[in-house]
Amino acid sequence: METVLTPAKKQANLSVKLGLDTKSELQRLASVKKRSVHYLMREAVENYVAEQQAEEEYQKYVENRVMKAYHRLQTEGSNGVPSEQVFSELRKKMKAYANSK
Numbered sequence: 001m002e003t004v005l006t007p008a009k010k011q012a013n014l015s016v017k018l019g020l021d022t023k024s025e026l027q028r029l030a031s032v033k034k035r036s037v038h039y040l041m042r043e044a045v046e047n048y049v050a051e052q053q054a055e056e057e058y059q060k061y062v063e064n065r066v067m068k069a070y071h072r073l074q075t076e077g078s079n080g081v082p083s084e085q086v087f088s089e090l091r092k093k094m095k096a097y098a099n100s101k
Contacts, residue, residue, distance in 0.1 A: 016041070 018026070030037045 024038060026037055028101070030040050
């Protein structure tokens with residue numbers, strides 16, 4: 001049987017300057033977790049990138065929902081209750097409640 005090797009992910013070097021306290025804490029954490037500093041830094045960067053990508057996707061989703069709602073409002077009009085009417089009814093109920101005490 002022939003062994004097929006898959007190409008490794010391309011990698012690039014990146015240099016980061018950290019404060020001495022941060023570097024010391026990173027070294028301590030690496031020792032506690034029995035991992036290399038390199039591993040912890042790579043994991044932190046990968047997690048950050050994934051979080052930022054998820055945030056971008058969520059923002060696009062929200063923007064799309066808002067724009068759809070805005071378009072629907074522009075084309076179909078509102079079928080809701082105007083805020084002035086809501087506040088007016090709320091004031092009436094608050095007065096009635098205050099007078100009942």
